[in-house]
Amino acid sequence: xxxxxxxxxxxxxxxxxxxxxxxxxxxxxxxxxxxxxxxxxxxxxxxxxxxxxxxxxxxxxxxxxxxxxxxxxxxxxxxxxxxxxxxxxxxxxxxxxxxxxxxxxxxxxxxxxxxxxxxxxxxxxxxxxxxxxxxxxxxxxxxxxxxxxxxxxxxxxxxxxxxxxxxxxxxxxxxxxxxxxxxxxxxxxxxxxxxxxxxxxxxxxxxxxxxx
Numbered sequence: 001x002x003x004x005x006x007x008x009x010x011x012x013x014x015x016x017x018x019x020x021x022x023x024x025x026x027x028x029x030x031x032x033x034x035x036x037x038x039x040x041x042x043x044x045x046x047x048x049x050x051x052x053x054x055x056x057x058x059x060x061x062x063x064x065x066x067x068x069x070x071x072x073x074x075x076x077x078x079x080x081x082x083x084x085x086x087x088x089x090x091x092x093x094x095x096x097x098x099x100x101x102x103x104x105x106x107x108x109x110x111x112x113x114x115x116x117x118x119x120x121x122x123x124x125x126x127x128x129x130x131x132x133x134x135x136x137x138x139x140x141x142x143x144x145x146x147x148x149x150x151x152x153x154x155x156x157x158x159x160x161x162x163x164x165x166x167x168x169x170x171x172x173x174x175x176x177x178x179x180x181x182x183x184x185x186x187x188x189x190x191x192x193x194x195x196x197x198x199x200x201x202x203x204x205x206x207x208x209x210x211x212x
Contacts, residue, residue, distance in 0.1 A: 020141050030140035038136070041129035049122050055115040062104045070096055 020027070063071070088096075097105065 020138055023138050025135060025138040027141050028139045030136050030144075032144060034136055035133065038129045038133040042126055042133065045122055045126040045129065049119070049126065052115065052119050052122065055112070056119050059107070059112055059116070062101055062107075065101065066104075067099050070100065 066074075
């Protein structure tokens, strides 16, 4: 298996090296539209996640503020089966209730459990969408057709230059022979010359890869 390292522009503006082969995902062509579904899923689920984020955060904050002995008791009870759980005495219940937040005591447990289950489902689906997106990125090697388009651009540019030379030779020959020239004198490469340079594209490297 050939190992290939690709250079990516990071958000910091620095180049980073990443070995796509290390993940074991075979390289393959990925159409741009294939990225749409996971990206759309991630964005849509993020909206749902943000809308439902308050309930888990508030519940977590209330639980974090519980006295340590009550938290320890909850941890022990959660790991026990129904048969092993010891019923709390009235004195213990009264003591706990006095030291627990009234907001926590007034919570609807069924509603809170439903909120947590929904929030978890959103997180799981969003994680799966991200895994799909990462898989596609690895498969595509983060090559989305720019290199092929640049190669075609330079091929057409070379052809236009050749056509201009041929056209000039033809025009000169017609003038020497005393024939009228009805050839359009528009410079075919003039438009291409005004386009920005593709500094990121290494034409020589691509030619060498093609020869190999």
